[in-house]
Amino acid sequence: MLRYAALLTVCCASPALAQDTVQDTMRFDACVESQQTTAATAQGSSSVTLDTPDTRTVDVQLPDGAVTITCSRNTGQVTVTHR
Numbered sequence: 001m002l003r004y005a006a007l008l009t010v011c012c013a014s015p016a017l018a019q020d021t022v023q024d025t026m027r028f029d030a031c032v033e034s035q036q037t038t039a040a041t042a043q044g045s046s047s048v049t050l051d052t053p054d055t056r057t058v059d060v061q062l063p064d065g066a067v068t069i070t071c072s073r074n075t076g077q078v079t080v081t082h083r
Helices: 002-011 027-039
Strands: 021-025 044-053 055-062 065-073 077-082
Touching: 027 055, 027 065
Parallel strands: none
Antiparallel strands: 021 077, 044 055, 055 065, 065 077
């Protein structure tokens, strides 16, 4: 969970990285938990845009844009995109 928080901070903290994508290794269940925590604590709305047994994508609206978090069971990756 802390590792994911660091990814989200790096991806979203700087205007220079306003449309950057960061990928890292993360277990699928931990990634989904991170998505849920981020969505629950975000000041904006959130929605699940893809939910299959192997991939889950959540869009979270933030005051300065939006974040898309994708979890992949097949690759063991989390992808965070701030736009």
